[in-house]
Amino acid sequence: MTAGGTVANSVAGEAGRRRTFAVISHPDAGKSTLTEALALHARVIGEAGAVHGKAGRKSVVSDWMEMEQARGISITSAALQFEYGDHVINLLDTPGHADFSEDTYRVLAAVDCAVMLLDAAKGLEPQTLKLFDVCRHRGIPVITFINKWDRPGLHALDLCDQLEERIGLRATPLNWPVGEAGHFTGLLDRRSGDMMTFERAPGGARISAEHRLTPDEAAAAHGDEWQAAVEEAELLDEYDEASFLAGKTTPMLFGAAVSNIGVARLLDVLVQLAPPPAARPDVDGTPHDLDQPFSGLVFKVQAGMDKAHRDRVAFVRVCSGRFERGSVVTHAATGRPFATKYAQAIFGRDRDTVDVAYPGDIVGLVNASALRPGDTLHAKEASVEFPPMPSFAPENFSVCRARDTSKSKQFRKGIEQLAHEGVVQVLRSDLRGDAAPILAAVGPLQFxxxxxxxxxxxxxxxxxxxxxxxxxxxxxxxxRATLDAEHDVEVANRGDGAVLALFSDKWRLNSVQRRHPDLLLEPLVAGADAER
Incomplete structure (x- = not known):
């Protein structure tokens, strides 16, 4: 066998061990709690802190920003890489709040599967619907986890009906609750027919003990509740791999992340059913095979993760080939070489040096000041560029000024960094000057x-x-001159060279268009707007 063949086989084998997925949902459905519970069950952390910022409890490993810990919400996406059995898990926890949708959608460009959480009491919520639509648009298969089943909620069959009636996604449950939400006693494993019961750990800080009952033992111990679960399970569709990967069905599981109930089964299902990395289409739509030389997609840039060094980390999804720390790769946007001396595996805010990575892995490149979300990196001997990262049309605008003019240097540096990361869009208007940039955002929490x-x-x-x-x-x-003469309209320049006209509302826009039909006034990134 040739050396090239050996490398290709190694890449294919290593890629087959990878599972790269995002945890997504409406706010407060329990994403960060589930993320930590998965890490706990994989034995990569010893104790879980299920509640953000509560006295005496650890904050979740994926929510490392001070604002996240204070507010109890995820503001930025976070990556956790760990081993589970023979597999390597790349887990991406995402913000749930609609104001941070852009960060979530960037993450979805870097994963092969998604775990969608539904709150047992609330079912499908507005942000959940949008995220399902994005997954469908991008061909990302979805595994559904019904969370908080230890609290009162909807009937399990009603939740299945919601998925099919509202988004055309048919549920194929892999387990089924014994007992109503808030009063359930265990889970029926549809594969074996057995019942799993759980001993809740205090506060969910440690793995809950599980016990398996045969059908006869479950019937003797749980009587009518067991019989009702068995009868309902007979009405359910069976899992089908082809329809799952095609986005027509979703494997469904039930549990309670805060109590670590059903989490181990979810982790096993991810390993068994979630697809491994596959060839990704390039900017022209041509699949780029895994065994091609190294290529990677920058889907996120984050500063401030290490207060001691104030460094900037670019999160790169390895798309093909073997990544080796220290190699010099090409930055597709500029054609310039890029050194990868400082490459790290990410676990929340914690980082360790990584020497080698394979398709599906998330690599953090430190002090990558030249990289932006959507950039492609590739080996010198191969040329490829992946589709650009979508951005959203802003709907909220604020003028930002430094309170202390003596801090103008720090202010400019900070504004430049926020624009680079995509935290907000930064616009500059002749009406206000460089000292008063306009921040443009999807939602006000970004401000x-x-x-x-x-x-x-x-x-x-x-x-x-x-x-x-x-x-x-x-x-x-x-x-510009025509628009500057209009009332309630302002023209500003974005850092990428785009000239944007800002309007108070759609009626003002329509009025200007009627009187000046020759003006160019085109929507921003229509594709991303459609996804929303």
């Missing part, structure tokens, strides 16, 4: 994050003044 980081990471406290605009349109520099 709070920006202000908090400017003050605590860069030492530049700021004031924010909300502007009366709700939408932006791409225009031309030649149209």
């Amino acid at each position: 709070e994050v920006a202000a908090h980081r400017l003050e605590h990471e860069f030492g530049a406290a700021v004031t924010l003044e909300r502007l009366p605009y709700t939408l932006a349109r791409r225009t031309r520099a030649d149209d």
Whole structure:
């Protein structure tokens, strides 16, 4: 066998061991709690802190920002890599709040599967519906986990009906609850027919003990509840791999992440059913095979993870080939060489040096100031570029100013960093000058994050003044004079060179378009808007 063949076989074998998935849901469904419970069951952490910021409890490993720990919500996505049996898990925890949708959608460009959490009491919620649509649009198969079954909630069959009636996704449950939500006594394993019961660990800090009962033992111990679960399970569809991978069905499981109930089964299902990495289409739609030389997609840039060093980390999904630390690769956007001397495996905020990585792995490249979300890296001997990362049309706008003018250098540096990461879009208007950039965001919570980081990471406290605009349109520099003469319209430049016209509302936009039909006023990234 040739050396090249050996490497190719090694890459294929290693890629087959990888499972790269995101945990996504509506806010407060329990994503970060589940993330930590999965790590606990994989034995990579010794104790879980299920409640954010509660006295005497550890905050979850994926929520490392001060604002996340204070508010009890996920503000930024986080990566956790760990081994489970013979497999390597790359788990991405995502923000649930709609204001941080852009971060979540970038993560979905880097995964092969998604775990969608549904709150047992709330079922499908608005953000959940949007995320299902995005997964379908991108061909990402979805495994559904019904969380919080230890609390009162909807009937299990009603939740299955919601999926099929509202989004056309048919549930194929792998287990089934014995007892109603809030009063359940265990889970029926549809594969074996046995019943799993659980001993809840205090506060869910440790793995809950599981006990397996045969059908006869379950019938004797749980009587009518067991019989009802058996009869309902007979009405359910069976799992089918082809329809799951095609996005037509979703394997469903039940549990309670805060009590670590059903989490071990979910981890096993991910290993067994979630697809391994496969060839990814390049910018022209041509599949780029796994055995090609190294290529990777930058899907996130994050600063401030290490306060001692104030470094900047680019999160790269390895798409093909074998990544080797220290190799010099090509930055597709510029054609320039990029050194990978400082490469790390990520576990929340903790990081360890990684020497080798394979398709599906998430690698953190430190001090990658030249990289932006959506960039492609590739080996010198191979040329490839993956589709650009979608961005959202902003709907909220604020003028940002440094409170202390002596901190102008820190302020400019911080604004540049936030724009680089994609935390907010930064616009500059002739009406306001460089000292008062306009921050443009999908949701207002992004402004709070920006202000908090400017003050605590860069030492530049700021004031924010909300502007009366709700939408932006791409225009031309030649149209600026006409637009500047209009009331309630402002023209600003974005860092990538785009010229944007800001409008108070769609009626004002329509009025300007009627009177000036020759103006270019095109929507921003229509594809991403459609996904929303």
